[in-house]
Amino acid sequence: RGCNLTACSSKYVLSQMHPMWQGPLVVPGGDRQSPIDIVVRKSIFDSKLKPLVTKYDPHTCQQIWNNGYSFLVEYDDTTDKSTLQGGPMEDKFRLCQFHFHWGETNAWGSEHTVDKKLFPAELHLVHWNSDKYSLFEEAVMEDNGLAVIGVFLKVGKRHEGLQKLVDALPAIRHKDSVVEFNRFDPGCLLPTNTDDYWTYHGSLTTPPLTESVTWLIMKQHIEVSHEQLAVFRSLLFTSAEEDMQKSMVNNFRVQQPLRGRAVRSSFS
Numbered sequence: 001r002g003c004n005l006t007a008c009s010s011k012y013v014l015s016q017m018h019p020m021w022q023g024p025l026v027v028p029g030g031d032r033q034s035p036i037d038i039v040v041r042k043s044i045f046d047s048k049l050k051p052l053v054t055k056y057d058p059h060t061c062q063q064i065w066n067n068g069y070s071f072l073v074e075y076d077d078t079t080d081k082s083t084l085q086g087g088p089m090e091d092k093f094r095l096c097q098f099h100f101h102w103g104e105t106n107a108w109g110s111e112h113t114v115d116k117k118l119f120p121a122e123l124h125l126v127h128w129n130s131d132k133y134s135l136f137e138e139a140v141m142e143d144n145g146l147a148v149i150g151v152f153l154k155v156g157k158r159h160e161g162l163q164k165l166v167d168a169l170p171a172i173r174h175k176d177s178v179v180e181f182n183r184f185d186p187g188c189l190l191p192t193n194t195d196d197y198w199t200y201h202g203s204l205t206t207p208p209l210t211e212s213v214t215w216l217i218m219k220q221h222i223e224v225s226h227e228q229l230a231v232f233r234s235l236l237f238t239s240a241e242e243d244m245q246k247s248m249v250n251n252f253r254v255q256q257p258l259r260g261r262a263v264r265s266s267f268s
């Protein structure tokens with residue numbers, strides 16, 4: 001099975017006082033946490049940054065499910081059929097899943113920001129280093145283990161490719177519901193220009209918050225309709241058994257300190 005966003009790992013004890021969603025207050029040695037604000041004028045153009053090369057096979061799509069944090073589309077990552085290479089990376093990375101973060105209104109919802117600008121939602125395409133590791137669970141603990149592509153969503157025209165995904169959401173309204181989902185090309189969710197991006201070394205934005213991610217944040221956003229985003233908000237954090245149904249909104253982490261990290265840009 002592809003990787004997944006599970007509940008926090010046993011490594012971190014969460015106090016009751018503080019929302020599970022934001023993860024532990026302090027991550028031991030956390031000096032490369034995500035998300036961050038990208039200060040455009042402080043980013044450094046690096047001409048050595050190559051274009052991203054994604055090769056996604058829609059047939060490796062397996063299922064879509066609600067894990068109580070977000071909904072995720074999982075891919076068969078037992079072979080190198082859906083891969084990412086290029087960019088700042090030396091190695092080949094395998095797609096294991098993609099998911100989103102969004103707000104209760106269109107005014108906020110993204111995890112990263114650009115000069116403090118918030119977007120209504122953000123897509124994360126999660127890949128792990130299959131040249132160096134043999135499983136996502138292994139790669140997630142290594143500092144060069146993961147590469148996540150972040151794409152900002154803006155409200156505008158309807159995204160035809162996204163609609164197939166939106167139509168499947170009512171079937172996974174509750175936490176832990178899963179439906180079979182196949183033949184979905186995640187490439188249709190990338191912006192037309194994937195040559196322009198910012199990159200920095202960070203972490204997972206949900207537990208276990210491990211500092212294993214090379215982030216690749218696209219400069220160009222994609223557009224989805226207000227109605228499509230509204231269906232995201234119809235999902236629930238809670239399982240069918242729970243009596244208090246909580247709508248799945250604001251599933252983003254607060255911004256983290258840069259701690260002196262450089263943010264590089266592939267464009268000037």
Ligand SMILES: NS(=O)(=O)c1ccc(NCc2ccco2)cc1
Nearest residue numbers: 004005006124126140204205206
């Ligand atoms: N929002 S994100 O892209 O940084 C992200 C991506 C993947 C996981 N996975 C969490 C996990 C499961 C097992 C070990 O670790 C968590 C967060």
Ligand SMILES: [Zn+2]
Nearest residue numbers: 099101124205
């Ligand atoms: Zn994410």
